[in-house]
Amino acid sequence: MNATASSAEPITVMLVDDHPVVRDGYRRLLDSTDDIRVIAEAGDGESACALYAKRAPRVVILDLSMPGIGGLETIRRLRAKDPAARILVFTMHDSQAMVQRTLLAGAAGHLSKSRCIQQMVAAVRAVAAGKRYVETVEPPVSEPAPDGDGEPAALSALSKREFQLFCLLAEGRSVQDIARQLSISIKTVGTHHAAIMRKLVLHNRTELVRLAISCGVIPV
Amino acid sequence: MNATASSAEPITVMLVDDHPVVRDGYRRLLDSTDDIRVIAEAGDGESACALYAKRAPRVVILDLSMPGIGGLETIRRLRAKDPAARILVFTMHDSQAMVQRTLLAGAAGHLSKSRCIQQMVAAVRAVAAGKRYVETVEPPVSEPAPDGDGEPAALSALSKREFQLFCLLAEGRSVQDIARQLSISIKTVGTHHAAIMRKLVLHNRTELVRLAISCGVIPV
């Protein structure tokens, strides 16, 4: 069963989560296997980047919601330093939009905290082996240019105009206001809005706002 | 040091959290002590209430953000069944407003997930011994409504029910969903919604979401 690599060198892991107790729980969990060893822990993105260079773990497990530069930016910086970095996102944000954005930012896997323990261990092993591990049923986007250099990742799927509308909608502006300000029809705003929701796999305005905030498009 | 109760019977604990991996982490952590034993786990409020009657744990550790009836309602139901129930809230929502509400709902203690492991164990022991354990710097327990001093606890203007609705609305749940879940009319949800908007001087759902995030009621 787990005759994967008990004799060979274990999979080294760095945990990145801003909650010490949560980190401790994961550490105990992973260290109870015979092929995974936690060799580093960080409580924020900056420390994670610094520590990654020192310890060079095989896999990075990180939560998205963190103080400071946040999870997404951490992924980008780690990948910028080391394009071979294997990052497994382990978070509560299991919306399609979030999954998409983490993968586009350069993560190798995404796992919801609502999953069971076996899946976590399996995900670590898969990512360590160079595979991708995503728990979603379908790939919503094939490859919309994982450029990554510009702005927020998944938002690159939006056209210029759509991104402009995205910002205004996230700010809480009403459809009427937006139409007036841009001197376009309410119907046009509606069309753009629908396209945004479809591309980002969102379901309501609330999700749009939270996505915009976590992307840094609008302040909290 | 921990010569508290190694010979006597251990402190029995029930874990309530909707994330299996998190529960597993806590279990390993608590079971590694010699005076605390996890005897039950639940993933939502309803199961927790049912399981509490069966296993009668000394301490209940629960997270606030859960599907279904949610953490606060769970506290109330547990206390309604057994006024002697000792509940330790262990969550990420460490805003003053949240701490206050959990204590008013009947919790015996409140601890942020950002605290260290030693504090968690200490909190369990304190609560089991019949004490209160709150990590805040000052005692907010004395008076139920210390509002008036502006923005930090603006949410204290809301009633219990209104705050519950506030959380659900901020999470992006639709009015229909909320009505179904709480077994009330859509119209009633609308009334609460209007009251919330009036009390908090908000103008649309977007502002509500941003306020909820900045208050720590929901994660980003």
Add this chain to the structure above:
DNA sequence: TAAAAATTAAGGTTTTTTCCGATTGTTCTT
């Protein structure tokens, strides 16, 4: 007990959101 607040609900209005189809440009490819 009387007043105030909370919780429930309903009717009606406005706004948002979706599902269509359609036109006009621009860009890219063959």
Add this chain to the structure above:
DNA sequence: AAGAACAATCGGAAAAAACCTTAATTTTTA
């Protein structure tokens, strides 16, 4: 250069959701 693909624009129609006002009942509070 012709065609394909996309971006941006608008409109109709209908469903869904949000929003506003009033009001009855219960609970809490003073």
